[in-house]
Amino acid sequence: MGYDQSSLTKLRKILAPLYPREAEQRRLIRDAGLDETLIALDRSAANSWSEILNHASRRPGKVEAIIKLALEEHPENELLLRAGEDRPPEPLLGDAIFAWAGPRNAGALHEKIIGEASALVPTSYLALGLKCARAVAKVRLASGNVGSAFLTGENTLITNHHVLPDPSSAARAVAVFDFEQTLEGVDVKATEVRLLPDRFFAASEEDDWAAVSVEEHANDRWGKLALRPASVKAGDRVNIIQHPGGGYKQMSFFANTVAFVGQRRVQYLTDTLPGSSGSPVFDRSWNVVALHHAGGWLREPSGDPKHAYLRNEGILIDAVIDGLARARRAGRGGA
Template structure:
C-alpha cells in the first residue's frame, strides 16, 4: 500500500485545479511554497515548463510525510493554494484536499457524521456576549498549564525509520505532573487508514517516555525548556485520551475540569475557548467563532477554530473550566453558521466521559486527579 497522502488520480485533480486557477506560473510558485523549509524547497527539482513544475512539486511533496521541523510541505502548499485562488471550483478542490491531508497528517480517527441541525445567526446577536475584564487574566493563568508536545514514532523498540520525525500536538495539566493529550497524538502514526494508530504497546510506552512537552511557548517563539515524560499512565483510543506522568513536579496549577457533561439548549448558545499549539507552533487561543454546535454524553461539537497540532487541547468554558478534550473534526451536512454552509465542525471528548473511564479502568490515576482537583479550593464543582 502506498504511503503517499494522495493517489495519482487525486494529484492529477489538484494539478488540473492549479491550471484552472492560474497557479501554474513562475511568479506564483514562490507564493505556493511559502512557509516550507528553505532547505527542502532547494531540493525540489526545477522544470522548464510552469505546468510541469506544478505537477512535479505536487508529486514530490506527496511523498514526504513531514520535515524535520514537524511541518508537512504539501499542507503548506494547499493552504497557500486556497489563499491564492478566487474561483470557486478549483478552490473547493484545494480545500477538500487540505481537509483530508490535515486529518491524515494529524492521525485524527475517522468518525461518522452525527445528526445535525442548523444554527442561526439571529440567536447569537440577541444575547450579551460581553465578559468581565478578569476573563482575560483567567485565560493567561489557564494558558500557563498548556504545552506543546512532540512525540517521536517508534517501531520494534527503535526509532521509526525512515521519516521518523516527531508528531506535534497539545497537552495540558490535569494534576501536578500529569499531562493529558489525545491517544492519537501519543500513537504518532499518520499515514494510511490501514496502519493509522496501530502501535505495539511497548512502542507506545517508548513514544510516551520519549515525548517532550514545552510549556510557556508563546508568540515570541522563545525556545523554553522541554519536559520529558516518565510513563504513559492511562489511555483509550475510543475516547481518544492519554495521561502521561511528566518527569518532575510542575510548578503551575492544573486546569479545573468539569464533572458533568456539557449540555446545550436550542436558543441558548454556549461559547467555548481553546488554548492550543496549532501546527506545533507557539501558543494561540481561539476566542472568536467559538459557539458549541451540539453535544451528547460522549462528545462536544463546536465551531471554534483549530488545525493540525491542536489535537489534545483543552476545550474551556468562559470560566476556564475544561469541558472537553479536542481531538479532531467531523464532516457535517446542512449546517449553517454565520450565513455560510459549513462542511466541518470540530469535536472533543467530554471530560466527564474521560473521568468515568479513568475511575473504572485506572482508579489510582483517577484518585490522583480527583485529589488535585479538590485541592484547587473547591472550584472544580462536585466530586470527580
Template sequence: MKPVTAQELAAALKRREYPDPPLQLLAEAVNHIADELAPAGNQVPKQDIRNVMDILRRHRHFDHMHLVGLAWHDTRRCDALIQRLLAQAAVELGAFERADELLDEADKAAAASPKDLDFIVQAADYQGLRGRIRKQKSVLTEDVNLLVEATECYQKQLGSKPSFFLGVNVLALRTRLHDLGIDHPGPPLAALAHEVLGQAISAARSDPVDPWPLATASEACLALNRIDPGHEWCDKAELWLYRFLGHPGAGPFEVESYFRQVRELWKGNPLDGSLCSGRLAKIFERHVMRTQHRWSADARQLQRLQDNPGELEKNFSGEKAFTVDDVRKMLAISPNIGCVTNTNGVRMGTGFLMPGAAFGKPYPLVFVTNAHVISDTVPKALKWEDARVTFEIEAASGVDMAHRVQEVLYTSEPGKLGNVADAPGKLDVTVCLLRSTPKDASGLSVATSIPLPSPNTKAFVVGHPQAGEMQFSLQDSVLMDVCPQERLMHYRTPTDPGSSGSPVFNQDWEVVALHHAGSQACPRFAGSGTYEANEGITLQAIRRGTGVNV
C-alpha cells in the same frame, strides 16, 4: 464526484487534487498511501508521491506530508524532490536538526549521481532550505552567527537562481543584521530594496495569478521604511499587503508564510503600531481572525500582555470575538498547555496539565492528550518513551526544556468519529505523569457539568497547531450537540492540524472536553445525516473511565 473512501481520496491526492475532504478521511487516505509504500517491492510511481506531498504542503497538512515522505524515505532510494519536500515538512514541524540531516543525505546522493538532473534542479532549493533552517533557529535562539549563516545560504542560492523571492529573503536578513549593528557584504540595502521592489512589481504585472510578487513588494517597501523612515513607504507596504491578502491565490499557507516573516525577522508586534512592521502585523492578525476564525499569539506577545495590562484595554476593548476579561483568562491558562513532539522535535499534537485529583491520581499535576498522539498500542502514535512535551511560555523566559513522560497512568484507544455506540470505552485519551512541569503551571480547572447546546453556548479550543505558536480558536465557537451518553460533544470551533489533544473550554474557561477530531461530514448524534463539526471527548466521560465518580 467527491471521494467517499480512503482509496478514492488517495487516488485523487496522487493526481494532485484536493477535494476538501473530511479530516478523518484524509488521515485514512494518507495512512493508506504510507501502507502502500511499506513493502519496498511495491511499485508506487515517485511522481504520485511527489504530487501527494505537494498538495498536502499547499494545504498545510505538514504532519501527513511528513508521514508520506518518511514512508518513501525508509523503503526506497533518495528521490531529489521527495527528499526536499520531506525536509521542508520537518522544518514546518519544528525538527530543524532532522531537516539538516535529510539535506545532508540528499547532498551525498547527488554526489553519487552527478548526472542526475533531478538533483541538479533541486540543488539551489536545498541551499535555500538550509537558509530557512538557520533563519528559524536564529529566531528561536537569537544567535547572530546563525543569522549570518542563513544570509550566506540565501545569497549563495540567489547567485545560482536569481529571483525576487530569494532577493527579499536576503534583504530581510541583511536588514536584520544591520539593525544589530552588523554590515554584511553586498550591495547597499536601499539599492537592493529598490531592485527587489522593481522585480516584484514587474512580476506582478507579468503573472497576475501569482500572489507572491504582491507580498514581496510589500516587504520591500517595509525594508525601505526601515532604511529611510517615512510614512510614504509604510503606506505603500500596507497597500501591497492588502492587495496580497485580497488575492485569490493567497491561501492559509501563503498568508502564514509572510505573516511569520513580519513577526520573526521584522519583529512586527500587533500590539505596537509605532513601527511599520507592527502595523502590518495588526492587519495580518485581523485578516486571520476574520477569515480563519483564530487568534495566534507567540510566547513573547503573551508575556508582553502579562507584563503590561494596559495593552489589554488598548488592543482588545471593543473586540467582538472576545473580551478583555477573556484575554486575561487566556493568559492565565497558557502555562498549562504544551506541545507534544517526538525525539527529533517534530510536532505531533497538543496536551495540557490538570490536577491529578481530577482523575483520582495522587499527583499534583498530570498531562492529558489523545491516545492517537501518545500510546504504545495505537498505530502511528508516539511511544511514551519517545514523547517530549514543551511549553511555549517557558521558551519565552529563556527555558529550553523538553519534559519527558515518567509513567502512563491511564489510556483508552480512539473510536470512530461520531460513534456513540462505543460508550463508555474508546475515549482516545492518555493521562500520564511527566518527570517535570513548568514552575508557573497550576493545572487547568475542571468544569463541574457539561454545558447545554444552544446557539449562544460557546466551546473554545486552545492548542499548538503544527506550524505555529499557541492558537486560540474563538470565533464561530458554537457548542452544537452532546450525545445522550454525555461521552462526545460536537462544536463548530475552527481548528488546524496539530490541535489533537487540545483542551476544550466553556465560557468560564473551565475544561469540558478533550479535542480529538473533526470532519466536514461528521455523523449527527440526533437523527440521520452529517454536518461540519469538530468532536471532543467529554472530561466527565474520561474521569469516569479512570474510575472517578462524577
C-alpha cells in the same frame, strides 16, 4: 489556475499557522523556486505569508508549488488538500452588509445585546485565559509527529490516545512548555519535560484520551487545569488553546459556536489544525469542557448517518474524568 486576492487570503490563513517561523518560510520559498531576496518577510507570520503568496501569484505555477510542498509535509491537512484540489474552504459568512444611513428614531435608540446571549466579558477574562494557557504544552514524539496537551493535577499530562497510544510511545516523547512568543514577537525560552509512563499511564482508545505522569514540580511551574463535569450545550461558545501544526501556542476564540453535544462528544466551529489534537476546549468561564481530538466532515453520533458537517470535535471531559478516576482506583501505572 489563477488566484484572486480572496483565494490568497484563505491560503495565508492555512499556511501561517503551519509555518510561523521565518526559517521555515525561507525554506519553502527556496524549495518552490522563488528568490527569497525579493520577498520582505515580517515578524508576523500572517504578514510574511501575505507577501510570499502575492509574490508567488505573479509567477506561473509557484502558488501551486508551495501548496504541493506543504502537502508533502502535512498530507492529512484537509484545508491544504482542498486548496490543492482547487476547492479552497469557504469562510463562514455573516449577514449581508447594507448601507446604513442611521436610525430614524435616533433620540430613542439605546444600545442592545445582539444575539441570544451577551458576548460581554470582564477584562479579567483575558488574564484568566493567559493563566490557563501556561498549562498547555506541545507533545513531540520520537517520530517527529506533534500534538497538544495540558497539565491537570498530580503532575499529570492529558492528551489524545492517538497522540500517545501506549507507554512505549510516551516514554520516547517529550512535552514542550512555553513554546510561544512575547508581545514583541520574541521567542520565549521553551522547556522540554520528560514523560514518566512507568509512574502512571492510562488511556482509552474508544474515548481517545491518554494520561501520563510528567517530571515532578510541573504543576508548581506551569499550574494545572481543573477537571470538573462539563455543562455545555449547542449554541455555547468554546475557546481552544493549542499548538496548531506543531507551531507556537495559539488561542482560537472567533466563530466558536458549539453545534452539537451528545454521546460524550462535543462538535464546534472553533478553528484547529493538525497538531491541535489533545488541546483543552474551554467554555466562556475557562472551564475545560472537552478534549479536542478530530475535525473534518463529521457526523453527529445520534443523527442521520447520511448527513455530515464541516466541524471540529472534542471528547466531553466527563469521559476523561470517569476513565482517569477508574485508572487511579485500579492503581494503574505503565499500562
